């Protein structure tokens with residue numbers, strides 16, 4: 229692989245949000261489906277964060293592949309005011325587990341904004357420091373949740389099930405022993421043993 233590039237931009241959503249409650253907006257869901265389908269074979273990773281009518285996206289991958297994608301993104305009419313926040317060569321990916329992680333602006337991010345006296349999530353206003361801090365927050369959020377890498381969901385699920393079985397084993401053994409003891413006591417009381 230050639231030079232690894234990390235590109236971060238901000239944009240404004242160009243559609244009427246229609247999500248309710250915790251649901252993901254259908255337009256955002258389409259963007260994510262498309263991103264995950266395209267990015268994985270191109271070895272592009274990153275994170276897309278959405279809130280208050282804005283997108284904040286980080287793309288990591290081989291320089292020319294990321295630059296081509298950014299050119300396509302500039303012409304996508306699902307967002308506007310696409311503004312480059314940062315573009316730099318890096319030695320390591322921050323988001324290697326994900327072909328495109330998605331985060332809504334959550335309480336932790338709001339707290340970060342408050343510290344910088346920002347009332348809303350307006351990534352066009354972010355300083356370089358704020359961009360870096362938000363990327364770290366988004367990276368750590370993905371690590372805290374230990375997601376199954378995309379495209380390997382099956383083995384991830386299998387691993388989770390194996391873990392769950394291991395956690396249940398002591399309880400199952402105790403329940404079995406208690407059941408056997410109860411049957412023996414019952415038989416003894418009935419005078420059969």
Ligand SMILES: Cc1cc2nc3c(=O)[nH]c(=O)nc-3n(C[C@H](O)[C@H](O)[C@H](O)COP(=O)(O)O)c2cc1C
Pocket residue numbers: 239259262263264266267276283285297300301302304306307328
């Ligand atoms: C906010 C936003 C983020 C996007 N992120 C990606 C992405 O990470 N990867 C990608 O392939 N397309 C992404 N897209 C879609 C591209 O702009 C473009 O529509 C798509 O790459 C075309 O893919 P297709 O040739 O498979 O239709 C994004 C679009 C928006 C509005």
